[in-house]
Amino acid sequence: MKKLDISKLDVLALMRYDACTRCGECTSSCPTGGEAQDVELVTPRGKILRLREFYKQQYGLRARLLGPREIPEEQLAELVSRAYECTICGQCKTVCPAHLDTIEMWENMREFLVANKLAPLPAHEQIIKSIENYDNPWMQPRTQRSRWSKRIEKEVKIKDSLKERCDVLFFVGCTSAYDPNIRSMAEDMARVLAKAKVDFGTLGNEEGCCGSTLLRTGLLDAARRMAEKNIERFEKASPSTIVTSCAGCYKTLRQDYPKIGKVGPKIVHSTQLVRELIDSGRLVLDKRVEGKVAFHDPCHLGRHNKLYDEPRKILEAVPGLELVEMERNREEARCCGAGGGVKTAFPELAQKISFMRVEDAERTGASILTTSCPFCYQSLKAAIDVKGSKLKMMDLMELVRAACS
């Protein structure tokens, strides 16, 4: 009989499973469960009820008196699969009237599933191996990490922060560094920093994956190892600020790293730093960029970190741009569908959700869709291309760079 080990579930999570009122407020707004599939088990309510039912069968009063009951393998397998269909976007946290911190709950649920040898999913294993072997999820050699900077090396001076002291460390992130279609995001960020005369550098090929993918899929031990290595590098570089343009890296560095080790430098997202640079007059946006732009709030930046104003203030500062809001914005923003390992394990589901988000943007009449996360960018760009939408996908830093003379 498979005995579930609940010692891997947080005390707080166990409390929250009982605190769920079963009201179902979360079901209809859940992008993967309610909106894309109409499957209750994927929704927060469904997952909570099922897992609670399982562990109560083995740990409840009745189990104490009459012995634990067996949980059918296929039911467990279904729960595992459904649990990984969640993008951990946090929409449920926004709507939950019982104030449950569902983001922590889902991450912890996956950690529990991994600890009980029920997860990760086979589709995630390749990525995990890649991170462990190559320090990135894209199966690319370490030596290629800083290749993105070659194209701009004559134009922008990027220091090697492990050799030269610099004020700001630009943590590039694996997606911008390795994906040839997205490398321009890293380039634009570097150009913007150079334009504002920021003394910055990168870790070059020494930068390791932040571990976000591992954390979101429940592999805490592997993530901890990645984090410890990066923290060591941060200490060696000792910048005053670490900036990242990836929302996933930002969440991981800001929220998860302090639980693992001491992170001395201030962690900021590119939108925070650039807004500061604009406000202080160090970065002047004086070129017109014509267009109507809709901003997609990345879940890791918005709901997970409450950064809603910074990107909007930047867009408002770009001459010629008109910012329009999608009906679902800020805390209510629809997820792009890529997060939480969904794009890897369930690409069709991820695409379906990204289509819905692109349609949200189309309804605003915008000509440009922008965001400040490479993962969201990747998924929304693909949706625009597949759908044949007239929208133009642009990274926020691309717009900022275009506005700098």
Add this chain to the structure above:
Amino acid sequence: MKDRAWLYLPFFSAVLIICAAMLVLPYETVYVRDRTYLRLFLVTIVVCVFVFFVGTLFNIVIWMQGKGLAGTPERRLARTLLRASRFVLSRRFGKVIAVFLGDALYLSKLKGRSSLRWAMHLLILGGFVLMFVLDLLVTFSLDFLKYEPMIVSDGWAKLWIRDFAFDLAGAMMLAGLLIAALRRFVWKPKILRTELPDATSILFLLVVVLGGFILEGMGISGRIPGHEGSPEYSFLGYLFSLVTPSSAGDYYDQAWLIHGVLSALLIAYIPFSNLFHMIATPVAIEVDRMLSKEASS
């Protein structure tokens, strides 16, 4: 063993004291005429209250088996309770009360999202809390203080508290439960499954609340002592009495026992149902708020 003794000995002692206190009260002013029914009810309620506390404790012990604390679950719980009791005496307790009132009782977040659901929840919760407070107040003033205006049929406290306020609390619960039943069974979102526990909780509560009004209607129409004064103060019970034949009063004691037993069973059912959120949700809200405050400071 030592850990268990530290937790279970004080716990069971406290539960036994509560149960004993329930048994020794005189209950001179209850409406039931035959004391045998009262004794049967008392036995049931004592057992049910015991089951409620034990069930609640075991649920909390399950929480304590999770990650994040050191020691056996019993030791963790004993330590947590000790810390919580110290917290009650601290200056930050005011904040705890404010969070409880705003987030757990007034449901500030729900208000902004759905007025109907907020009203529904507030009616059920408000009615439940009001009834609990009134029960304590009436028991204390009747059985300890022997407060005359609460006993005599035309006393202000009898009319406004025992008759009107109890009916008001019941009416609030009834209205809230009817909305809940409609939302669960009629207007529910397509994706929402109604499982047995969802239906049982709503129906169980409805039966108990409606049963209370039916019983009151029987008492008023049958002119049972305590109900014969100014029945219009029990406004909803009075309405039920209009459609209840006076001969129904002959079965008042039996109906009283059934209502009492169902109410007691509902109490025992709480830890084993989704109604346990009445306890778990405020606790989770408080712990979350306090932990996030600690983290940010």
